[in-house]
Amino acid sequence: MSAKLVMKQVSKTYGDGDSVMSVLRNLDLEVNEGEFVAVLGPSGSGKSTFLSAAGALLTPTSGEIFIDGESLTNKDKGELTELRLQKIGFMFQSAQLLPYLKVEEQLLYVAKLAKLNAKEAKQRSAEILKRLDIWERRNHYPEQLSGGEKQRVAIARAWMNKPAILFADEPTASLDFKRGKEVVRMIAEEVKSQGKAAVMVTHDERMLEWCDRVLHLENGLLVEG
Ligand SMILES: Nc1ncnc2c1ncn2[C@@H]1O[C@H](COP(=O)(O)OP(=O)(O)OP(=O)(O)O)[C@@H](O)[C@H]1O
Numbered sequence: 001m002s003a004k005l006v007m008k009q010v011s012k013t014y015g016d017g018d019s020v021m022s023v024l025r026n027l028d029l030e031v032n033e034g035e036f037v038a039v040l041g042p043s044g045s046g047k048s049t050f051l052s053a054a055g056a057l058l059t060p061t062s063g064e065i066f067i068d069g070e071s072l073t074n075k076d077k078g079e080l081t082e083l084r085l086q087k088i089g090f091m092f093q094s095a096q097l098l099p100y101l102k103v104e105e106q107l108l109y110v111a112k113l114a115k116l117n118a119k120e121a122k123q124r125s126a127e128i129l130k131r132l133d134i135w136e137r138r139n140h141y142p143e144q145l146s147g148g149e150k151q152r153v154a155i156a157r158a159w160m161n162k163p164a165i166l167f168a169d170e171p172t173a174s175l176d177f178k179r180g181k182e183v184v185r186m187i188a189e190e191v192k193s194q195g196k197a198a199v200m201v202t203h204d205e206r207m208l209e210w211c212d213r214v215l216h217l218e219n220g221l222l223v224e225g
């Protein structure tokens with residue numbers, strides 16, 4: 001079994017001088033193939049910081065991170081972008097859609113960047129948009145969508161490049177229970193059937209039933225339980 005994510009002694013501090021704030025403190029984590037991990041923690045405990053470091057969006061102050069066997073250390077900006085495109089799906093806490101692209105175009109754009117075959121990309125995007133119940137909105141711009149619809153587009157988009165590992169920052173926060181459940185089930189199914197891995201930050205205890213492990217972020221460390 002090969003680990004999809006390994007974090008070794010990862011630390012992150014913000015600020016400098018008298019105002020140094022230590023958010024992650026020598027954090028260790030291993031997420032294996034086929035595992036869906038949930039991370040809980042109070043607001044401000046560092047969940048988004050942890051997820052951004054794991055997802056190669058933020059360079060930690062110290063420590064080492066491996067994605068699908070590849071170390072992030074010593075990679076330049078271009079190499080990190082390429083690695084994210086090939087291996088990582090990221091669902092942000094806010095949807096972060098491109099304002100000038102319609103819903104379906106958002107997905108096809110990612111597919112193009114990840115160099116997926118155009119016909120396959122079109123099929124895959126239709127499948128995902130239907131599953132998330134936003135197919136009818138495919139020709140809308142983000143500003144024409146509700147908050148929950150935007151969130152579902154962001155979720156759909158994170159699936160497009162067939163990531164080895166998916167990071168989701170409160171993906172169900174702006175969704176009703178039924179739709180939230182569909183999103184989490186979709187993540188769980190993909191992880192199990194395709195041998196992927198996922199890490200999800202959530203406040204919603206009802207979503208934990210689909211996760212294999214529940215971790216709490218406390219004092220800059222992840223603890224089981
Ligand atoms: N770029 C930054 N510069 C300085 N401090 C930051 C920065 N980003 C986050 N912080 C601080 O680090 C701490 C952790 O922030 P983070 O966003 O990781 O928390 P969180 O657990 O995701 O919170 P929430 O549940 O509210 O989303 C907070 O105190 C925050 O103010």
Ligand SMILES: [Mg+2]
Binds near residue numbers: 047048049093169
């Ligand atoms: Mg956060």
